[in-house]
Amino acid sequence: MTGPRPGREPATTIPRRAWVEQIMGMPISVHLRGDSVAGKAAEGAVAAVFAELRVVDAVFSTYRDDSDVMRLNRKEVDLAGCHPDVRVVADLCGTARLRTGGAFDPELPAPTGGTWFDPSGLVKGWAVERAAAHLAALGGPEGLDFCLNAGGDVIVGTATDETPAWRVGIEDPSDLGGILCVLPLRGGGVATSGSVHRGAHIVDPRNGAPASSLLAATVTGPSLMWADVYATAAVVRGADALEWIDSLAGYEGLVVTADGQATATPGLRLTAPGQTAIEAT
Numbered sequence: 001m002t003g004p005r006p007g008r009e010p011a012t013t014i015p016r017r018a019w020v021e022q023i024m025g026m027p028i029s030v031h032l033r034g035d036s037v038a039g040k041a042a043e044g045a046v047a048a049v050f051a052e053l054r055v056v057d058a059v060f061s062t063y064r065d066d067s068d069v070m071r072l073n074r075k076e077v078d079l080a081g082c083h084p085d086v087r088v089v090a091d092l093c094g095t096a097r098l099r100t101g102g103a104f105d106p107e108l109p110a111p112t113g114g115t116w117f118d119p120s121g122l123v124k125g126w127a128v129e130r131a132a133a134h135l136a137a138l139g140g141p142e143g144l145d146f147c148l149n150a151g152g153d154v155i156v157g158t159a160t161d162e163t164p165a166w167r168v169g170i171e172d173p174s175d176l177g178g179i180l181c182v183l184p185l186r187g188g189g190v191a192t193s194g195s196v197h198r199g200a201h202i203v204d205p206r207n208g209a210p211a212s213s214l215l216a217a218t219v220t221g222p223s224l225m226w227a228d229v230y231a232t233a234a235v236v237r238g239a240d241a242l243e244w245i246d247s248l249a250g251y252e253g254l255v256v257t258a259d260g261q262a263t264a265t266p267g268l269r270l271t272a273p274g275q276t277a278i279e280a281t
Contacts, residue, residue: 026151103233105205125228174260189224213238221251
């Protein structure tokens with residue numbers, strides 16, 4: 001799991017403001033930095049983020065009987081009868097299946113047997129990245145930096161090169177509450193998948209078995225949606241996950257094996273809180 005951590009900022013403290021709401025069964029937090037954090041534009045953008053994510057939850061939740069996805073799984077409607085975003089996500093899931101060689105697939109074992117359509121491994125990153133556009137617009141005349149954190153999947157932006165990078169802490173899955181390392185990030189997203197908080201919920205769609213060889217995989221790159229997909233696929237891939245992540249143009253990552261060993265791709269410069277570099281392959 002990931003989250004923002006205090007940055008090393010100039011002597012003059014940059015004004016900050018934060019909001020948190022519970023949506024999609026997880027805490028969603030927005031952090032803004034800049035002189036306009038108390039303005040109406042900031043408040044309006046944050047409200048738009050939360051409103052958009054509530055709509056996504058109503059459409060895609062597999063925990064709400066009245067969601068479009070659950071109605072689709074019960075065959076009460078087809079794709080044409082769902083919210084238009086369901087088809088958009090279904091098409092993206094098809095692309096994700098191809099990009100990951102089948103390690104990501106929305107057709108997963110259903111709780112009652114058989115399979116069902118569960119795009120959760122893609123839809124959170126997709127929704128958060130889309131909602132973040134409201135915050136990115138504040139980087140213009142308002143000059144605000146933003147960090148949007150959805151249950152540990154994070155997307156950030158900085159209005160200028162003069163403000164410091166956000167410092168995103170990566171939780172140590174072998175020592176909950178501890179920070180494995182810190183990732184300085186000026187833009188883009190970082191996503192972590194694993195079994196520590198929710199148990200063996202990531203299933204290898206190729207055989208229906210829980211993926212268990214990695215405790216966690218973290219991926220960072222320009223798109224939070226694809227970072228989220230790739231992190232899930234990395235957990236499924238297991239032994240060759242790091243080599244596979246390294247092959248993805250524009251993306252870097254780290255994996256933690258079942259025995260707690262953490263390794264990162266060569267292009268990822270991560271430091272632990274004590275400034276000790278994580279060993280790269």
